[in-house]
Amino acid sequence: FLCRTHGMQLLFTNRESYRDKPALFNKYCGDDNTAFFIDEGGASPEAAKGCSELITELDKPFNHIFCACGTGTTAAGIINGIKDNGFTAEFHAVPVLKGDFMKAEIDRYLVAPHPYHLHSNYHFGGYAKTTPELIDFVKEFTALTGILIEPVYTGKLFYAIFDLIKAGHFKPGSRILAVHTGGLLGLLGMRDKF
Missing domain, CATH: 3.40.50.1100 (Rossmann fold)
Known part of the structure; x- marks a missing residue:
């Protein structure tokens, strides 16, 4: 609810695909130079x-x-x-x-x-x-x-x-x-x- 209210588009995936989050990011956002990959917990x-x-x-x-x-x-x-x-x-x-x-x-x-x-x-x-x-x-x-x-x-x-x-x-x-x-x-x- 809160995510959608603030304009987020939620994409659902299976556990196996989720394990390689950078690949998921590249699949859905790789061509968008305004997108940033922020891992869980924000570690970077x-x-x-x-x-x-x-x-x-x-x-x-x-x-x-x-x-x-x-x-x-x-x-x-x-x-x-x-x-x-x-x-x-x-x-x-x-x-x-x-x-x-x-x-x-x-x-x-x-x-x-x-x-x-x-x-x-x-x-x-x-x-x-x-x-x-x-x-x-x-x-x-x-x-x-x-x-x-x-x-x-x-x-x-x-x-x-x-x-x-x-x-x-x-x-x-x-x-x-x-x-x-x-x-x-x-x-x-x-x-x-x-």
């Missing part, structure tokens, strides 16, 4: 460069900057932005998927090596997986703050931040920035949990 050097510009929007210093990670592209972009703009903030990535691959994914789009923290124990079972504890946290956080979050990305992000604060991970008075990456439409498919 161009996406990382775009995300690096988020840092230039900051008008106050932060000690810590957090974001949730799916492909690692947003994280890499923010890390590049921290380094390129001379910020001293420590970056924290919160992967929402299970597995030990996130460091390699983030490092793939770094312009130059730069230290960061990877908090891999807040995936709650994997991508789009939830637990009653996470759902309760999402509800409580939204009720207390008025900030809408969802359990796939931002719920895991804020849960991690709150858990690390409770564990005394940060010095008192630390300024923490959480990058809210959206994903709120995913709530529509989870109405039964709320």
Whole structure:
């Protein structure tokens, strides 16, 4: 509905064809020089460069900057932005998927090596997986703050931040920035949990 409302033309395919998305793009859009191929999750050097510009929007210093990670592209972009703009903030990535691959994914789009923290124990079972504890946290956080979050990305992000604060991970008075990456439409498919 929303895609069509905004002028998108949806093309349906089988799983086998879908595995080779660049070939599908070339088949349907190869002759259109105004078309761009953007893979799931938006992972690309161009996406990382775009995300690096988020840092230039900051008008106050932060000690810590957090974001949730799916492909690692947003994280890499923010890390590049921290380094390129001379910020001293420590970056924290919160992967929402299970597995030990996130460091390699983030490092793939770094312009130059730069230290960061990877908090891999807040995936709650994997991508789009939830637990009653996470759902309760999402509800409580939204009720207390008025900030809408969802359990796939931002719920895991804020849960991690709150858990690390409770564990005394940060010095008192630390300024923490959480990058809210959206994903709120995913709530529509989870109405039964709320």
